Each structure stands twice: as structure tokens, then as C-alpha cells.
Amino acid sequence: MSITNHIKDLPRSARAPAKRPTRAEAEAAVRVLLAWTGENPSREGLRQTPARVVEAYEEFFSGYNSDPISWLDDAESDMSGGYDDIILLKGIRVQSFCEHHLTPFEGSAHLAYLPDKKVVGLSRLVRVVETCARRLQTQEALTEQIIQSINTGLAPRGCALIIEAEHQCMSFRGIKQSGIKTVTSKYCGEFDTDAALRQRFAALTS
């Protein structure tokens, strides 16, 4: 199975159960977790919490409702005015959730591509990052998904991505170390084969 198919399959078949639970069932599950902590889910302050948590989950994981590649559908060939060098978005905010602990990780991404025939509106690239991030995965998988989406949607001469993020599963639990940045990177096409180009990317993002 190609990674592209994997991305498309993620929401429905690869991860989601055959039948999605109802909102009431999801809220009941939150009440179980609250009770598990030793809390009384029926006390005044917690009565609305399950509904709020389920609503927040809808927002946190809204990426399952769209295909990241679809943001690149209206890429055009005549948008660049002849520009064919690195297009870089520096410092895209990344907010995602670790699939191992359901805890957030947050940081930024630097995403570049070398256009071939297709150039896309800059905000569309941010949408791709956002859609991939608003799902459960690891930072490694997120890096891969974004790059594969750009490759599939734009077929560029090359693309490059660096993500650096801080994971709450390391700062709030386990080793309890804050301030550690996890850095992942991926280079495709000319960014992979041309060391000088990669150096320019590094200089532009540092």
C-alpha cells in the first residue's frame, strides 16, 4: 500500500472502527475516565465536562474530515510569474496529538518546495500541514504525511520539511523534561539529491 493511500485510508479504514460511536457513547467514555482518576463525574464542576471534552475532540481531530491533498487541487501553472526557485513557508504553527498518549505536541514547521508545473496559494500549504496535524500520529509519521501530500498534490521538483516540536508526553509525564525539542526532517527530489540546495534551505530556515 502506498503512503498516499495510507493517508487517504487513515480516517475511515486504517484507524477508525467500522461503526463510529455516538456522541452519547463518547461522553460516557469520558465519564468513565473521570471516575478512573478518582473523581466524581456527577459533581457540579464536572457535569458538563464530558460534553466539552467531546466537543474539543471534534476540533482537535478535525483532520479526519478532509483529505490533505484536496487542498492542492486548484494548483495552477501560471501563478508563479516565471518564478521557479525555492518557495518556503517558515514557522508554520503545528499543533498535534501523540498517538501513544493522546497528549499534545506543539511547535513549528518549515515547508519548502521547488515548483515544477504547479504552484499553489500559500495558505493551501498551511492547510495541508493543519489537516495532517489534526489527526493522531507520531511526529515522524506527520512529517512523512505532509511531504507525501505535497509530492502527490503538486508533483514538485523537490520538497523539504523540518518540524520541531515539544511533546507533552515528555514534559508532563514519563521523564518530565520540558524544553526538549524533537526535530524531524525530510527531503525529496532535488532537495534530496542536491546538497547545495539543501544548504540553502538550511540557511533560509536557521
Ligand SMILES: [Zn+2]
Ligand atoms: Zn507520546
